[in-house]
Amino acid sequence: NSFENTSYDGPVGDLVHRLTQSFISEHSRPPEWIVAAPGRVNLIGEHIDYNDGFVLPMAIERYVAIAAAPRSQDSARVASIRSVNLNERDELDLDDLPKPSLPPKWLGYMGGVFAGFQDRIGSERFSQIPAMDVLFESNVPIGGGLSSSAALEVATATLLETISGVTLGLDEKALLCQQAEHDYAGVPCGIMDQFSSVFGKENAFMLLDCRSQQIRHVPFDSDHVSILITNSNVKHELSGGEYAQRRAQCDAALKKIGVASWRDATVDDIESNRESLSDVEYSRSCHVVSEIDRTQKAAVAIESGQWETLGELMYASHRSLQHDYEVSCRELDLLVELARGIGRAGGVYGSRMTGGGFGGCTVTLVESDKAVEVSDHIQKQYKKQSGIDAHLFASLPAKGAHAIPCQLNY
Numbered sequence: 586n587s588f589e590n591t592s593y594d595g596p597v598g599d600l601v602h603r604l605t606q607s608f609i610s611e612h613s614r615p616p617e618w619i620v621a622a623p624g625r626v627n628l629i630g631e632h633i634d635y636n637d638g639f640v641l642p643m644a645i646e647r648y649v650a651i652a653a654a655p656r657s658q659d660s661a662r663v664a665s666i667r668s669v670n671l672n673e674r675d676e677l678d679l680d681d682l683p684k685p686s687l688p689p690k691w692l693g694y695m696g697g698v699f700a701g702f703q704d705r706i707g708s709e710r711f712s713q714i715p716a717m718d719v720l721f722e723s724n725v726p727i728g729g730g731l732s733s734s735a736a737l738e739v740a741t742a743t744l745l746e747t748i749s750g751v752t753l754g755l756d757e758k759a760l761l762c763q764q765a766e767h768d769y770a771g772v773p774c775g776i777m778d779q780f781s782s783v784f785g786k787e788n789a790f791m792l793l794d795c796r797s798q799q800i801r802h803v804p805f806d807s808d809h810v811s812i813l814i815t816n817s818n819v820k821h822e823l824s825g826g827e828y829a830q831r832r833a834q835c836d837a838a839l840k841k842i843g844v845a846s847w848r849d850a851t852v853d854d855i856e857s858n859r860e861s862l863s864d865v866e867y868s869r870s871c872h873v874v875s876e877i878d879r880t881q882k883a884a885v886a887i888e889s890g891q892w893e894t895l896g897e898l899m900y901a902s903h904r905s906l907q908h909d910y911e912v913s914c915r916e917l918d919l920l921v922e923l924a925r926g927i928g929r930a931g932g933v934y935g936s937r938m939t940g941g942g943f944g945g946c947t948v949t950l951v952e953s954d955k956a957v958e959v960s961d962h963i964q965k966q967y968k969k970q971s972g973i974d975a976h977l978f979a980s981l982p983a984k985g986a987h988a989i990p991c992q993l994n995y
């Protein structure tokens with residue numbers, strides 16, 4: 586007999602197929618449930634999701650996939666979970682889920698979502714969730730600034746929905762996952778990453794209004810331009826401290842400026858309160874207000890195919906993150922400079938760091954037929970100047986989290 590995923594292909598196909606085979610060889614039976622949730626890249630609108638701003642991400646064709654099947658009835662009610670990438674195994678006791686103090690690693694993200702899900706659906710319904718074997722694998726680079734943790738959280742919530750038959754509202758699901766990140770990983774993140782993984786849509790960016798939490802999908806189906814993601818392969822470990830500090834600085838600045846929301850703040854408001862703001866608060870404020878403006882302009886530029894304008898907005902965003910928000914680093918700056926050096930003549934429209942910063946990835950807008958040359962050049966020069974190998978790949982906007990049909994063929 587053989588087990589197949591119903592001729593499932595698309596960007597997630599290889600990953601799911603591999604995971605299914607691993608599950609079968611490990612557990613001598615096929616998975617009953619398979620789900621996948623994507624990472625994201627943010628085109629523009631950085632560090633403003635927690636400042637009532639707009640962000641413009643897309644889900645990428647890289648996923649965290651989870652396969653699971655019930656365990657025999659007489660075993661304890663646990664989820665026995667193995668991470669393929671890290672080759673680590675751990676357990677969640679479904680009758681005694683972990684408290685938020687759990688160390689922030691993959692079990693924490695998953696445990697946080699299990700606990701949040703139990704709260705939402707109530708203990709009685711949650712008690713129907715059986716003991717299970719779980720295997721998960723990611724082709725979102727782990728810790729690479731492409732939201733591998735949000736993808737794991739959202740995949741876990743999708744798994745629990747599939748098993749329990751209880752479907753959460755999409756916003757509710759994203760917010761539950763954000764809460765897990767706050768409570769179990771200690772990162773006071775905004776809503777961008779989890780919303781991207783839940784609401785991702787093929788051939789569209791998401792203009793997410795982080796104040797109203799409304800999404801407008803902005804179609805992007807150009808053959809002419811591609812989204813190139815470059816992983817700097819560095820991660821300056823700051824254990825979330827810098828992130829929380831930025832949030833606090835913005836909150837303090839907003840209070841001094843005296844408006845209720847960053848959305849209502851203008852450059853004039855910042856300038857007229859210049860005296861009361863510290864230098865750092867002033868710089869942070871300049872970033873927030875200008876980035877909110879750039880992001881709205883970027884959505885208009887995409888809709889009208891003005892790629893040069895979009896590219897310039899991306900460069901400006903990077904400069905602002907580098908100098909005013911101070912979340913870039915040498916390696917990210919180098920990657921952006923290399924892209925800029927290639928310029929329009931070589932097929933590059935614009936480039937910037939993406940995600941939380943201090944390492945991770947850049948996002949570059951390139952002419953599709955020059956994408957290979959651009960990648961080769963950046964890779965060679967980055968290696969030459971930093972001694973580090975960058976990883977580059979292009980991605981189209983991808984589908985958000987979903988369950989994958991399993992089928993037994995005997």
Ligand code: GAF
Pocket residue numbers: 630631632633634635774775776777778940941942
């Ligand atoms: C991280 C956070 F998780 C997001 O919420 C967002 O703030 C991002 O950094 C910066 O834009 O990915």
